[in-house]
Amino acid sequence: MTSFKTTAAAPEIIRRNGVTRAGSRVVPEEVAIAFSYGGSTHAVMMGTPADLEDFAVGFSLTEGIISSMAEIESITVVEEGAGLDVQVTLIEDKEDALRARRRHMAGPVGCGLCGIESIEQAMRPVPDVSAVVMALSPKEISEAVAALNNAQPLHLETHAVHGAGFFLPGRGLIAVREDVGRHNALDKLAGAVVRRGVKGSGGVVVVTSRISVEMVQKAAILGSAVLVAISAPTALAIRTAEEAGMTLIALTRGEDFEIFTRTDRITTGVAADVA
Numbered sequence: 001m002t003s004f005k006t007t008a009a010a011p012e013i014i015r016r017n018g019v020t021r022a023g024s025r026v027v028p029e030e031v032a033i034a035f036s037y038g039g040s041t042h043a044v045m046m047g048t049p050a051d052l053e054d055f056a057v058g059f060s061l062t063e064g065i066i067s068s069m070a071e072i073e074s075i076t077v078v079e080e081g082a083g084l085d086v087q088v089t090l091i092e093d094k095e096d097a098l099r100a101r102r103r104h105m106a107g108p109v110g111c112g113l114c115g116i117e118s119i120e121q122a123m124r125p126v127p128d129v130s131a132v133v134m135a136l137s138p139k140e141i142s143e144a145v146a147a148l149n150n151a152q153p154l155h156l157e158t159h160a161v162h163g164a165g166f167f168l169p170g171r172g173l174i175a176v177r178e179d180v181g182r183h184n185a186l187d188k189l190a191g192a193v194v195r196r197g198v199k200g201s202g203g204v205v206v207v208t209s210r211i212s213v214e215m216v217q218k219a220a221i222l223g224s225a226v227l228v229a230i231s232a233p234t235a236l237a238i239r240t241a242e243e244a245g246m247t248l249i250a251l252t253r254g255e256d257f258e259i260f261t262r263t264d265r266i267t268t269g270v271a272a273d274v275a
Contacts (some may be wrong), residue, residue, distance in 0.1 A: 004049035032083030058191030130245020132225035164189040183207035
C-alpha cells in the first residue's frame with residue numbers, strides 16, 4: 001500500500017445546453033513509476049498508482065526480463081518524492097543476465113548506431129501462438145467486451161482510463177486491470193494472470209483501446225491467441241498478429257466486429273464467407 005490516490009477532484013466550469021456553471025469532476029491520478037532491478041532503475045513511465053505488483057510482474061514478463069514468476073524473488077514498492085519506485089529482486093542468474101544486457105546497450109555510444117538496440121527490441125520476434133486451439137462464438141466476443149465495460153470502476157468514475165481484461169470461454173471475465181496508459185493496463189493484466197497461475201493460452205485478451213504492435217506482442221508473450229479491441233488496429237499490428245498466428249478482432253460494437261487474422265477460431269463460418 002502507498003499513500004498515493006488513484007483519483008482526485010478537479011474544479012471545472014461546465015457548459016451544457018447554453019448554461020454555464022461551476023462544478024467538479026473526478027479525474028484519474030498519474031504518477032511517475034520506476035522499475036528498478038538490483039538497485040538500478042531500468043525504466044520510468046507515467047501510470048496509475050494501483051496494482052503495482054501485477055504491473056511489475058507483467059512488465060518484467062513482456063519486456064523479456066523474466067520468463068516466469070519463479071524468477072522473481074521479491075517486489076517492494078517504495079515512495080520516492082512525487083513518484084513510486086517498484087524494486088524487483090530477481091534470482092541471481094537473471095540479475096547477472098540483466099546486468100550484461102545493460103552493459104551491451106551502453107557500449108556503442110558515439111558510434112552513430114546507438115539506437116539500434118532499442119529498434120531491435122521494438123521489432124523483436126513475436127511468440128508463435130498459431131497452435132492454440134480455441135472456438136469462440138460471436139456471442140462470447142460481445143459478452144467479453146460488455147463484461148469489460150461493466151468491470152472498470154475507475155473508468156466509470158473518471159471516463160479517462162483504459163482497461164484490459166482476460167476472458168475464459170465458459171467462465172467469463174476472470175481479471176480486469178485499469179490504467180491511464182493502455183500498455184500499462186495490459187502489463188498489469190498479464191501480471192495478474194501469471195500470478196494466478198492461469199495459462200494465457202486458455203483465454204482471450206480484451207482491451208478498450210486501439211491495437212498497436214506492442215499490444216499484439218504483449219498478448220502473444222502472455223500466450224493468448226485471441227486479442228479483442230473496441231478500436232481499430234494499425235497495419236503493423238495486423239501483420240504482426242498474422243505472423244504470430246493470432247486472431248485479431250477489432251471495432252467491436254455489441255454483436256458487430258471485424259476479424260483481421262485467423263478467422264478459423266471464430267465459429268461463424270466466416271472463413272467460407274470470405275472465400
